[in-house]
Amino acid sequence: MEGMQTGMTDTEIISRVLGGDQQGFSALLDRYQNYVFTLVLRFTNSREDAEEVSQDIFVKAYRCLADFRGDSKFSTWLYTIVRTTCITFLRKKRIETISLDDEKVFLQAEARESTLKANMVEAKSRKSMVNEAIRLLGPEDAQIITLFYNAEQSLEEIGKILGIEPNTAKIKLYRARQKLKEKMEKHFSYEVREIQSG
Amino acid sequence: MKYVKFKVDSIQSLPGVGTTNFVEQNKSFGEGYMNEKLIREERLWDFIDGRLTQTEALAIEKLIATSTEWQNSYQELLECHKLINNTGLEAPSLRFSKNVMEEIAKYQIAKATKTYINRKVIWSIGGFFIIIILGLLIYGMSQITWSGKRSPGFLSNYDFSKFDWSQFFSSTYVNIFLMINVVLGLALLDLYLQRRKRQSKEEA
Numbered sequence: 001m002e003g004m005q006t007g008m009t010d011t012e013i014i015s016r017v018l019g020g021d022q023q024g025f026s027a028l029l030d031r032y033q034n035y036v037f038t039l040v041l042r043f044t045n046s047r048e049d050a051e052e053v054s055q056d057i058f059v060k061a062y063r064c065l066a067d068f069r070g071d072s073k074f075s076t077w078l079y080t081i082v083r084t085t086c087i088t089f090l091r092k093k094r095i096e097t098i099s100l101d102d103e104k105v106f107l108q109a110e111a112r113e114s115t116l117k118a119n120m121v122e123a124k125s126r127k128s129m130v131n132e133a134i135r136l137l138g139p140e141d142a143q144i145i146t147l148f149y150n151a152e153q154s155l156e157e158i159g160k161i162l163g164i165e166p167n168t169a170k171i172k173l174y175r176a177r178q179k180l181k182e183k184m185e186k187h188f189s190y191e192v193r194e195i196q197s198g
Numbered sequence: 199m200k201y202v203k204f205k206v207d208s209i210q211s212l213p214g215v216g217t218t219n220f221v222e223q224n225k226s227f228g229e230g231y232m233n234e235k236l237i238r239e240e241r242l243w244d245f246i247d248g249r250l251t252q253t254e255a256l257a258i259e260k261l262i263a264t265s266t267e268w269q270n271s272y273q274e275l276l277e278c279h280k281l282i283n284n285t286g287l288e289a290p291s292l293r294f295s296k297n298v299m300e301e302i303a304k305y306q307i308a309k310a311t312k313t314y315i316n317r318k319v320i321w322s323i324g325g326f327f328i329i330i331i332l333g334l335l336i337y338g339m340s341q342i343t344w345s346g347k348r349s350p351g352f353l354s355n356y357d358f359s360k361f362d363w364s365q366f367f368s369s370t371y372v373n374i375f376l377m378i379n380v381v382l383g384l385a386l387l388d389l390y391l392q393r394r395k396r397q398s399k400e401e402a
Contacts, residue, residue, distance in 0.1 A: 026299055029298055033289070047290075051290050051294060149282050184278070
């Protein structure tokens, strides 16, 4: 993600913002808004909530920008704010996010699955199909898939972000992918067959 | 059953398979779950993600080329990988950037945390406690009457039951110690509140 659009590195932009160029923050915003929004969406499953939380995250990131020491990637540092803000948001909303084994989360997933069945016709493109399937996963599984595939974070970086060993991150990613594959086969079997045959 | 066991053993004997903690960590799934398919898919994901050494990758390539099972699994996982890879990130509404920029215009960047954690305060608190401990020890030592024969085991001969501990841990000492801690705590609280007040003034 670094070096896109403005041609400046994240560190250069941050130095300018810290030097008083508040408008310079818009370059960071352009670069990371989709990254943050997607990650938040994996937690909230609602675009309205995701926008509100994402906005809050960027405000926090701006206010704490002086704390970014540059010893990790900016995206890694930003993710720590994403995670804490989302957890606080979910606590406020009293949503259980422990694991899929938890009965309440299971019921939530079931509810989401039935909504999905009703809207299945709308899942026209491959992209929306995968996104719908990701939404059926628990937040932890959805996060790890998004970090690995969309945010292009290595297993070492994911391990650092989540406070786990890279090998544990690898196993979590493997399980998340298996679950995603099962969800796609269960809910989008026709599309999957079409893709495989085409 | 013997056939399955043989196949699992043969996969585990592949280069690198035995070195991962995967099999160990999946024991919780139960022996039945830890089957040939599980190990095969784990190796194939490693192959797709490019996490194998050249020797391991060649061994997997050979298996894909020769075994229908490996070939089918590989195609299945590769499709899944491509699908997830092409998902891309989701975008917020067009007004999002404008909203954020309007919001941050109300704030200033806070000072880095490390700048307001004063090391001098930490060192002085540490030093204070060390001085108190040393002072008590020196005072205690000076109160002991060093008499009697010095022998290699003189400490073991010393009757500690006769030692008067009350002179060191009398209620006066304890009270002084607690009082100093309370004063120190209040001073720190005052420092913290002053800093917060200064920060809120700066933000305003």
